[in-house]
Amino acid sequence: MILAPMQIPKNLAELSSEPLHASLAAASMESMNLLNNIAGNYPEAISFAAGRPYEGFFDTxxxxxxxxxxxxxxxxxxxxxxxxxxxxxxxxxxxxxxxxxxxxxxxxxxxxxxxxxxxxxxxxxxxxxxxxxxxxxxxxxxxxxxxxxxxxxxxxxxxxxxxxxxxxxxxxxxxxxxxxxxxxxxxxxxxxxxxxxxxxxxxxxxxxxxxxxxxxxxxxxxxxxxxxxxxxxxxxxxxxxxxxxxxxxxxxxxxxxxxxxxxxxxxxxxxxxxxxxxxxxxxxxxxxxxxxxxxxxxxxxxxxxxxxxxxxxxxxxxxxxxxxxxANARETAVYQSNLTQVLQGLAKRFRDDAGVTWNEPDGGFFVVVTVPFTVDDAFLEHAAREHGVLFTPMHHFFGAGTESRQLRLSISTLTPERIEEGLDRLAAAVTSRLPGASPADATAGAVS
Amino acid sequence: MILAPMQIPKNLAELSSEPLHASLAAASMESMNLLNNIAGNYPEAISFAAGRPYEGFFDTxxxxxxxxxxxxxxxxxxxxxxxxxxxxxxxxxxxxxxxxxxxxxxxxxxxxxxxxxxxxxxxxxxxxxxxxxxxxxxxxxxxxxxxxxxxxxxxxxxxxxxxxxxxxxxxxxxxxxxxxxxxxxxxxxxxxxxxxxxxxxxxxxxxxxxxxxxxxxxxxxxxxxxxxxxxxxxxxxxxxxxxxxxxxxxxxxxxxxxxxxxxxxxxxxxxxxxxxxxxxxxxxxxxxxxxxxxxxxxxxxxxxxxxxxxxxxxxxxxxxxxxxxxANARETAVYQSNLTQVLQGLAKRFRDDAGVTWNEPDGGFFVVVTVPFTVDDAFLEHAAREHGVLFTPMHHFFGAGTESRQLRLSISTLTPERIEEGLDRLAAAVTSRLPGASPADATAGAVS
Structure with missing residues (x-):
């Protein structure tokens, strides 16, 4: 379904001159829109962003x-x-x-x-x-x-x-x-x-x-x-x-x-x-x-x-x-396997001295990676555009004006192949910001 | 499914001491609960209260x-x-x-x-x-x-x-x-x-x-x-x-x-x-x-x-x-037939000099009846208990403290037989409050 660009006639009542509810101008609202826009602009990127359930067993x-x-x-x-x-x-x-x-x-x-x-x-x-x-x-x-x-x-x-x-x-x-x-x-x-x-x-x-x-x-x-x-x-x-x-x-x-x-x-x-x-x-x-x-x-x-x-x-x-x-035995196995693969994949790709660390949850959908530089939305945009990978900068979960050196990876919706490829891309994106390391170094351990 | 009476243990945190949102204490909220309670207490009553769609063509x-x-x-x-x-x-x-x-x-x-x-x-x-x-x-x-x-x-x-x-x-x-x-x-x-x-x-x-x-x-x-x-x-x-x-x-x-x-x-x-x-x-x-x-x-x-x-x-x-x-041709026909039946039924049951009037909409679900006495919730309770009929006192739609001599009839869910019987009951309830008219007079024209 392709829609023609919207024509907004000139004679319409414009509501912008009057204030709307404060929630609509909140920083968190703007930041969610920004994340959605970046994701929407790079539909082919491998996404560690969405915390959605696994789709492999879906059946109408x-x-x-x-x-x-x-x-x-x-x-x-x-x-x-x-x-x-x-x-x-x-x-x-x-x-x-x-x-x-x-x-x-x-x-x-x-x-x-x-x-x-x-x-x-x-x-x-x-x-x-x-x-x-x-x-x-x-x-x-x-x-x-x-x-x-x-x-x-x-x-x-x-x-x-x-x-x-x-x-x-x-x-x-x-x-x-x-x-x-x-x-x-x-x-x-x-x-x-x-x-x-x-x-x-x-x-x-x-x-x-x-x-x-x-x-x-x-x-x-x-x-x-x-x-x-x-x-x-x-x-x-x-x-x-x-x-x-x-x-x-x-x-x-x-x-x-x-x-x-x-x-x-x-x-x-x-x-x-x-x-x-x-x-x-x-x-x-x-x-x-x-x-x-x-x-x-x-x-x-x-x-x-x-x-x-x-x-x-x-x-x-x-x-x-x-x-x-x-009911979720199969899905739980997928999430566990994905989590293990992501944790092992991070260990393979980031040497001990790179200053990149992550937590190791016992389950759930999320892993938090800490890097030695600020993870802002510009870095997300860079990672999406140059490396084809999406994640969620952690500052979005803190509130307006906070800086963070962390990013959230969601492991729930990807296949093993996409995880490997996605981690390669993530490693390349992160390494591009690390002092003294070339992208080639960073992805050397990626082939498993 | 029959539930045992709830046991509320004595050691529980009681939230009542702290205020809740004002909407929960609003007159309109109390009045809706009261209406629901009266309806719930008289499940066998014929209800002109609920503005719900007709169920006769329901099919899972x-x-x-x-x-x-x-x-x-x-x-x-x-x-x-x-x-x-x-x-x-x-x-x-x-x-x-x-x-x-x-x-x-x-x-x-x-x-x-x-x-x-x-x-x-x-x-x-x-x-x-x-x-x-x-x-x-x-x-x-x-x-x-x-x-x-x-x-x-x-x-x-x-x-x-x-x-x-x-x-x-x-x-x-x-x-x-x-x-x-x-x-x-x-x-x-x-x-x-x-x-x-x-x-x-x-x-x-x-x-x-x-x-x-x-x-x-x-x-x-x-x-x-x-x-x-x-x-x-x-x-x-x-x-x-x-x-x-x-x-x-x-x-x-x-x-x-x-x-x-x-x-x-x-x-x-x-x-x-x-x-x-x-x-x-x-x-x-x-x-x-x-x-x-x-x-x-x-x-x-x-x-x-x-x-x-x-x-x-x-x-x-x-x-x-x-x-x-x-899609609604059949339902529309039912609503029209019900509406006509209710309007004609009211005319049959209330003589010109009784001081009972009603409006005559061209469609929709509702008819408003005006009577020469205040229609409060006590009258609704009386009508439900003594006559087995439910309707909605109009004061509920005006706001706190308003008196009204009107009641709303909803015509959408009843069968022709229930409408006839319901109007008989309504006429008896209304007539019981009219000066000088005996219930027998009021229901004399009910057999159609």
């Missing part, structure tokens, strides 16, 4: 199969007539969703999280769940949110939409720095802020790829209890662990006092195209649950999540006996 | 058929490989959506609206489209929105979520009172407000059911041009006209200066369970279009609309040669 027949499985469940387990089945799929639906019970069963099987389905709200992806929580909690200008720095751009975006300031907490080799968390929390309170929650991704956090230790998870819950702090747990990558049966416990599974709102995504583990996520919000509020308040906000925002989209996810859960660990 | 096979038709279109018209088709349906997608071109074709066929697909943003129903526009336009505390009074509760909800005050404009027999509109606009500006837009539903507006005259549509566009006022046109019911080929033009089809943002819904005309709507926003902003700004907000809110849900709507559009007028 699955949509039909999952829909049929879900309809069968409505008939047999929920004893619906044909009329009720078609109403469930085709009509407006309950605001909290039609698969809350299936999600509760999945959480019990995969995460040892045991929750009442009434504390679950099905959302249009993780992102809507996050927005609902932030919109609910943000009452006035005193309110603020704590979040690790660097952090996921979607967190920054949802906070912008709700006019909620994000106060950064340094994040190290094992995620959130807990001493700093307490310090920043107290400082924020001293400055008059009401800190409504702390956002945290304990497993393979985007963008750093690292995980919290089990001890730190317990300590974080103790801090939350002692300080009266709500935790927002984001867990899109936890499933993709080197040894899936030895995954560390989620915060929510350790949470006996409802200190944790668990924000779930099926974009990586279910079907990205369904755009279904959820919140588990079992906090008591006004005689009900926080989930009830989220549901009220949702009724004003998207009314309900498409029951057809929910049925696709529900069908996948049922078809896999409620285990997404089992 | 259509979901599969529409998905197949859309996949075929991707292969043949957009020349996609199988890999690209499955990526389009199963992966994250473009923020603006994958059916923008199909929607543009539908608007051309059904509404004589001709727009570039790049000015279309596919959304999670009309409601998200409305939120995106209000969030984009609301920059600071000076901003306000004009809207008819009474108005759709979803407008009130989206405005609450964006902290945007809604300034009411009286709405009469032909919708928005244009003299009042100008007066209120000037008064708002004099009071220091920046009026960002006026929300309007020209066709069969919820809750009143009336339509603007063609002359008024032209005048409204002239006012918009003279005053520099943006119009937000909502059109969920326009299709369901007594004579579909003589529908009055939408504002957008008359709009030569991009004064109108057209907010579309497929919930009544497409598939409600897909939760797909859209915005047409061709206003120039910062060298691009307003649609581009909406898309940026959407990237922080829901990322993209489920391409599976979009495919269901896209398939329905393709399968009906892009005409939802044609």
């Amino acid at each position: 027949d699955q949509i039909h199969e999952y829909l049929r499985v879900f309809a069968g469940y409505l008939r047999s387990e929920r004893h619906m007539t044909e009329q009720q089945v078609s109403r469930t799929l085709l009509q407006y639906g309950d605001t909290k969703g039609v698969i809350t019970e299936l999600i509760a069963r999945n959480l019990a099987v995969d995460e040892d999280i045991h929750v009442d389905p009434r504390s679950v709200v099905v959302t249009v992806g993780f992102q809507e769940a996050l927005f609902l929580v932030l919109r609910t909690l943000r009452a006035d200008d005193r309110d603020a949110l704590l979040a690790p720095s660097p952090t996921y751009v979607g967190l920054t975006g949802a906070a912008l939409l709700t006019d909620l300031p994000v106060l950064p907490v340094p994040s190290g080799e094992h995620g959130l720095d807990l001493e700093e968390l307490v310090r920043r929390l107290h400082a924020a309170r001293d400055a008059g802020h009401r800190v409504r929650a702390c956002y945290v991704t304990p497993d393979f956090a985007n963008p750093v790829g690292v995980s919290m230790t089990v001890d730190d998870r317990h300590r974080l819950l103790e801090i939350a209890a002692a300080e009266g702090l709500l935790l927002l747990e984001d867990n899109p990558y936890g499933l993709f662990h080197r040894t899936p049966d030895r995954r560390p416990p989620t915060l929510k599974s350790l949470d006996t006092e409802s200190r944790v709102v668990y924000l779930g995504s099926f974009a990586k583990s279910g079907v990205a195209g369904a755009r279904v996520g959820f919140a588990v919000a079992d906090q008591p509020v006004r005689g009900g649950l926080l989930a009830d308040e989220l549901s009220k906000i949702k009724s004003m925002l998207t009314v309900n999540t498409s029951p057809i989209a929910q049925a696709v996810i529900g069908g996948k859960l049922i078809a896999n006996d409620f285990s997404l660990v089992a | 096979d259509q979901i599969h058929e529409y998905l197949r038709v859309f996949a075929g279109y991707l292969r043949s018209e957009r020349h996609m490989t199988e890999q690209q088709v499955s990526r389009t349906l199963l992966q994250y997608g473009d923020t603006k959506g994958v059916i923008t071109e199909l929607i543009a074709r539908n608007l051309a066929v059904d509404e004589d609206i001709h727009v570039d697909p790049r000015s279309v943003v596919v959304t999670v129903g009309f409601q998200e489209a409305l939120f995106l526009v209000l969030r984009t336009l609301r920059a600071d505390d000076r901003d306000a929105l004009l809207a008819p009074s009474p108005t759709y509760v979803g407008l009130t909800g989206a405005a609450l979520l964006t902290d945007l005050p809604v300034l009411p404009v009286p709405s009469g027999e032909h919708g928005l009172d244009l003299e009042e509109l100008v007066r209120r606009l000037h008064a708002a500006r004099d009071a220091g407000h920046r009026v960002r837009a006026c929300y309007v539903t020209p066709d069969f507006a919820n809750p009143v059911g009336v339509s603007m005259t063609v002359d008024d549509r032209h005048r409204l566009l002239e006012i918009a041009a003279a005053e520099g006022l943006l119009l937000l046109e909502d059109n969920p019911y326009g299709l369901f006209h007594r004579t579909p080929d003589r529908r009055p033009p939408t504002l957008k089809s008359l709009d030569t200066e991009s004064r109108v943002v057209y907010l579309g819904s497929f919930a009544k005309s497409g598939v409600a369970g897909a939760r797909v709507g859209f915005a047409v926003a061709d206003q120039p902003v910062r060298g691009g279009l307003l649609a581009d700004e909406l898309s940026k907000i959407k990237s922080m809110l829901t990322v993209n609309t489920s391409p599976i849900a979009q495919a269901v709507i896209g398939g329905k559009l393709i399968a009906n040669d892009f005409s939802l007028v044609a």
Whole structure:
């Protein structure tokens, strides 16, 4: 589909003279557009940029199969007539969703999280769940949110939409720095802020790829209890662990006092195209649950999540006996193999004395590479144009005006051949900026 | 599925002590909950309350058929490989959506609206489209929105979520009172407000059911041009006209200066369970279009609309040669027949001197009945409990503290038998409140 250039007639009302919402002028918004533009300008480049699920096992027949499985469940387990089945799929639906019970069963099987389905709200992806929580909690200008720095751009975006300031907490080799968390929390309170929650991704956090230790998870819950702090747990990558049966416990599974709102995504583990996520919000509020308040906000925002989209996810859960660990066995193997290949490939291409280092996550989608020069967007553009490789400069995850010598590699969508070729190109791009090394030196070890 | 009563442990963090977002305490939010609770308490009552599409032609096979038709279109018209088709349906997608071109074709066929697909943003129903526009336009505390009074509760909800005050404009027999509109606009500006837009539903507006005259549509566009006022046109019911080929033009089809943002819904005309709507926003902003700004907000809110849900709507559009007028021929006939039956049924049941009157829309889902007593929620509860009939007291569409002697009947989901029985029950409920009339009198004419 090729569109003619747009003609914008001269007589149109021009809205630019009046201000728009501040989120649209935020640095993070500009930076995401810039990244998208660079990626769009170099469609042939090998991309370590996108944190998307692997496509090699995609099959559109699955949509039909999952829909049929879900309809069968409505008939047999929920004893619906044909009329009720078609109403469930085709009509407006309950605001909290039609698969809350299936999600509760999945959480019990995969995460040892045991929750009442009434504390679950099905959302249009993780992102809507996050927005609902932030919109609910943000009452006035005193309110603020704590979040690790660097952090996921979607967190920054949802906070912008709700006019909620994000106060950064340094994040190290094992995620959130807990001493700093307490310090920043107290400082924020001293400055008059009401800190409504702390956002945290304990497993393979985007963008750093690292995980919290089990001890730190317990300590974080103790801090939350002692300080009266709500935790927002984001867990899109936890499933993709080197040894899936030895995954560390989620915060929510350790949470006996409802200190944790668990924000779930099926974009990586279910079907990205369904755009279904959820919140588990079992906090008591006004005689009900926080989930009830989220549901009220949702009724004003998207009314309900498409029951057809929910049925696709529900069908996948049922078809896999409620285990997404089992459903993703093939994908997890791909991610592990890709991660190992990238880590070994970096070691082959960068000599010890080159000043290039990287972290070594146990799973997830991301590896962070540190280089001895500033990784700005000009370097990304150079790498895309001259070397045909894309990645994400880490400064985008810190906020406006930050410099960084790091870049994020996403390992999730590439084939082994593309990874080898991509690492060759990355090594050439990096080496071109290293003092005293010629590109030929840098790629000498590339042939594996 | 029967759930045990929830046990809320004593040691849980209680969020109630801290304030939540003001929208959650708004009168309109409480009133919607109250209506839902009354409806939930009387599941056997005949409901004239829900403005939902007719279910008599629902068929879950259509979901599969529409998905197949859309996949075929991707292969043949957009020349996609199988890999690209499955990526389009199963992966994250473009923020603006994958059916923008199909929607543009539908608007051309059904509404004589001709727009570039790049000015279309596919959304999670009309409601998200409305939120995106209000969030984009609301920059600071000076901003306000004009809207008819009474108005759709979803407008009130989206405005609450964006902290945007809604300034009411009286709405009469032909919708928005244009003299009042100008007066209120000037008064708002004099009071220091920046009026960002006026929300309007020209066709069969919820809750009143009336339509603007063609002359008024032209005048409204002239006012918009003279005053520099943006119009937000909502059109969920326009299709369901007594004579579909003589529908009055939408504002957008008359709009030569991009004064109108057209907010579309497929919930009544497409598939409600897909939760797909859209915005047409061709206003120039910062060298691009307003649609581009909406898309940026959407990237922080829901990322993209489920391409599976979009495919269901896209398939329905393709399968009906892009005409939802044609696709809804059977449904339109049902709505017309129901509307006629309700209007005639009211005339049969209420004598001229009873002080009960109603309007007579040419289509749409709603009829408003005026009675000689206040229709409060206690009367609704009485009608549900004693007479087994549900409707919507009109005061819910006016705002906090308003009294009204009107009630809204929705005619869209009932069968002829249920309508007769429901009108008998309504007549009995109303008559029980009329001075000097016995219930027996009131239902005497009910047997048709």
